[in-house]
Amino acid sequence: MLKFALRRLVLALLVALTVMTLSFALTRVSGDLAISIAGASATEQDVALIRHAYGLDRPLAVQFLDWVGRAAVGDFGESYFFKARVSDLILERMPITLTLGLTGLAIALVVSIPLGVLAAVRENSWIDRLVQLFAMIGQAMPSFWLGLILMITLGLNLGWLPISGTGSWQHYVMPGIVLAFSAIPALTRLTRSGMIQALGSDYIRTARAKGLSRLSILGKHALRNAAIPVVSIAAVQLGFMLGGSIVIETVFALHGVGFLAWESISKNDFPVVQAVVLVLALIYIALTMAADLLNGLLDPRLRAQ
Amino acid sequence: MASDRGAPQARSVNRPPPEAKSLLEIEGLRVTFGQTAAVRGASFSVARGETHCVVGESGCGKSVTALAVMDLLVQGAQRSADRLQFGGEDLLTLPAKRMAALRGDRMAMIFQEPMTSLNPAYTIGSQMAEVFTRHRGGGRAAALERAAGLLGRVGITAPGMRLGQFPHQLSGGLRQRVMIAMALMCDPELLIADEPTTALDVTVQAQILRLLAELQRDLGLAILLITHDLGIVARIADKVSVMYAGEVVESGATAPIFAAPSHPYTRGLLRCVPVPGKVKRDELLGSIPGVVPRIPPGFVGCGFRDRCEHAVAGCAAPVPRQNAGGGHEYLCRLAPGWAA
Numbered sequence: 001m002l003k004f005a006l007r008r009l010v011l012a013l014l015v016a017l018t019v020m021t022l023s024f025a026l027t028r029v030s031g032d033l034a035i036s037i038a039g040a041s042a043t044e045q046d047v048a049l050i051r052h053a054y055g056l057d058r059p060l061a062v063q064f065l066d067w068v069g070r071a072a073v074g075d076f077g078e079s080y081f082f083k084a085r086v087s088d089l090i091l092e093r094m095p096i097t098l099t100l101g102l103t104g105l106a107i108a109l110v111v112s113i114p115l116g117v118l119a120a121v122r123e124n125s126w127i128d129r130l131v132q133l134f135a136m137i138g139q140a141m142p143s144f145w146l147g148l149i150l151m152i153t154l155g156l157n158l159g160w161l162p163i164s165g166t167g168s169w170q171h172y173v174m175p176g177i178v179l180a181f182s183a184i185p186a187l188t189r190l191t192r193s194g195m196i197q198a199l200g201s202d203y204i205r206t207a208r209a210k211g212l213s214r215l216s217i218l219g220k221h222a223l224r225n226a227a228i229p230v231v232s233i234a235a236v237q238l239g240f241m242l243g244g245s246i247v248i249e250t251v252f253a254l255h256g257v258g259f260l261a262w263e264s265i266s267k268n269d270f271p272v273v274q275a276v277v278l279v280l281a282l283i284y285i286a287l288t289m290a291a292d293l294l295n296g297l298l299d300p301r302l303r304a305q
Numbered sequence: 306m307a308s309d310r311g312a313p314q315a316r317s318v319n320r321p322p323p324e325a326k327s328l329l330e331i332e333g334l335r336v337t338f339g340q341t342a343a344v345r346g347a348s349f350s351v352a353r354g355e356t357h358c359v360v361g362e363s364g365c366g367k368s369v370t371a372l373a374v375m376d377l378l379v380q381g382a383q384r385s386a387d388r389l390q391f392g393g394e395d396l397l398t399l400p401a402k403r404m405a406a407l408r409g410d411r412m413a414m415i416f417q418e419p420m421t422s423l424n425p426a427y428t429i430g431s432q433m434a435e436v437f438t439r440h441r442g443g444g445r446a447a448a449l450e451r452a453a454g455l456l457g458r459v460g461i462t463a464p465g466m467r468l469g470q471f472p473h474q475l476s477g478g479l480r481q482r483v484m485i486a487m488a489l490m491c492d493p494e495l496l497i498a499d500e501p502t503t504a505l506d507v508t509v510q511a512q513i514l515r516l517l518a519e520l521q522r523d524l525g526l527a528i529l530l531i532t533h534d535l536g537i538v539a540r541i542a543d544k545v546s547v548m549y550a551g552e553v554v555e556s557g558a559t560a561p562i563f564a565a566p567s568h569p570y571t572r573g574l575l576r577c578v579p580v581p582g583k584v585k586r587d588e589l590l591g592s593i594p595g596v597v598p599r600i601p602p603g604f605v606g607c608g609f610r611d612r613c614e615h616a617v618a619g620c621a622a623p624v625p626r627q628n629a630g631g632g633h634e635y636l637c638r639l640a641p642g643w644a645a
Contacts, residue, residue, distance in 0.1 A: 201421065202416060202418050202421040202422045203421065203422060203423055203424040203425070205377060205416065205422070206416065206422045206423065206424070206484075207424070208377055208405075208408070209375060209377060209408055209409060209413065209414040209416075210408065210409035210413075210435070210436040210439070210487070211405045211406060211407065211408035211409035211410060211436070211439060211440060212405075212409070212435065212436070212439055213405070213439070216435070216439075221424050221426075221427075224426045224427075225424070225425070225426055298426060299425065299426055300425070300426065300471040300473070301425055301471070301473050304473065304474075
């Protein structure tokens with residue numbers, strides 16, 4: 001298992017390095033940074049001054065190494081717009097995004113795994129059809145629309161939950177549900193198909209021949225084998241929730257990393273954009289690695305490869 | 306017994322006298338999957354400590370019969386029988402929970418596919434221990450100790466190490482030995498083995514068969530062995546039931562059946578087996594033309610008539626059960642001694 005973990009770690013580091021290179025290169029090819037910082041009315045001299053002040057007149061390789069070296073210790077420079085350290089901006093907003101993402105994933109798992117198992121156990125029954133219909137509707141529902149509907153019903157009409165802001169845990173319930181809906185259809189379907197495959201396998205017949213309880217057959221023998229694709233996709237979904245919650249953060253006025261990304265993109269705040277992209281990419285990589293390790297624990301054959 | 310399920314007169318006349326020492330009694334077992342009758346009134350019984358082989362081609366209903374006894378048929382299968390008793394329990398009316406309590410405890414089963422019959426996600430030890438703790442309770446440590454002992458008993462070296470291994474680390478032959486050891490965890494009275502050696506190398510096949518015979522002798526286990534291999538039957542069976550198209554067409558003690566096979570199908574099967582010294586060079590080995598037909602529910606008459614060289618128009622009528630003496634019975638219009 002240790003060798004397996006180390007191999008995954010090396011792989012993750014290589015991917016991270018690639019992402020850093022790409023994220024650096026993209027901001028450089030998108031135009032002359034000094035000109036965009038100086039603004040439209042700047043003179044040639046201003047631009048030259050800014051270029052020197054930000055170190056943009058150095059060779060690209062030097063700039064890259066300098067940036068990587070600083071990023072490695074968490075120094076992403078200063079935001080052009082907020083006049084604050086980029087790392088502080090991100091750290092300040094990360095808890096909101098993490099809370100939201102984890103809430104969303106938790107809701108998604110709590111809903112989709114039991115539904116998927118139920119649909120698989122009652123394959124082709126009306127329950128199965130109902131679950132599949134639910135998954136299809138979930139898939140087709142735009143998240144901003146679901147967010148607004150929830151705000152109107154749960155927030156305004158019933159007054160059960162606050163409709164915006166981040167004051168208490170209640171603030172995360174509605175955006176969490178909306179975010180969960182982006183993952184529920186895929187996770188439900190994966191659980192269902194994985195369970196159907198597992199339940200039809202020879203080792204389940206063996207488990208039944210051993211007289212094991214239904215709970216043990218479903219929960220221990222079938223679900224563990226069905227969980228592997230679910231874990232992989234759930235990790236990707238969580239990454240997507242953390243990085244792609246811009247719409248939901250905007251709808252519910254949650255000032256998380258997604259909202260920060262949207263703000264800084266619209267204001268050409270390159271150090272922030274670069275750092276957010278990098279941080280989200282690193283989170284993705286870490287999540288994928290965590291999923292691989294978890295799957296290695298679930299299925300010993302994966303460790304052996 | 307007639308193949309037609311609605312022929313009670315044949316059944317009442319031909320019902321064998323109930324054997325007091327029978328462990329498993331199957332009478333008139335029928336299993337249908339939608340429009341296919343997989344088992345059509347199969348009857349046989351297995352005594353305590355006996356090795357009973359069910360033999361026939363693929364698709365004859367052998368495995369389905371075994372799964373029906375264990376109540377492991379797939380969803381959608383319809384099972385019914387005139388009698389299905391195991392150790393005094395009526396399996397037809399036994400609630401699912403009590404049936405599950407019987408499985409793995411008093412009756413155990415091993416399968417044709419050793420490579421896929423163990424759960425890839427759990428260690429050998431975990432899978433062996435759980436059947437013991439489920440039926441006998443007690444701690445995991447005691448169960449693992451018993452598992453190690455049984456692994457040694459089925460000829461696996463270094464049992465302690467094997468307990469911590471996963472199925473993918475073991476060869477097919479080893480996995481089948483693990484399956485056998487796992488089946489023995491609760492000292493079952495009946496072991497059902499569904500083609501346990503078919504997927505294995507010939508040398509491993511012989512080892513597994515020898516092991517089963519030894520266990521049968523030492524533990525007083527009754528074995529219901531399903532196979533298509535008559536060589537296996539000749540070697541280890543006390544009794545044989547030949548199945549064809551969902552019926553037991555011939556049954557009795559092994560020696561008389563091999564000496565004087567009386568159903569045309571049994572004769573055909575035996576002709577397909579090369580016997581050293583009897584097969585001449587350039588002589589074709591026997592074969593039975595055609596394949597096992599798919600029989601719809603409500604089919605009447607002999608299921609073998611389309612492939613039988615002795616078939617006449619009368620074979621489409623309900624078939625009588627013939628008694629060749631000494632418990633040797635067969636289903637055919639031809640009277641005992643016809644082949645002599």
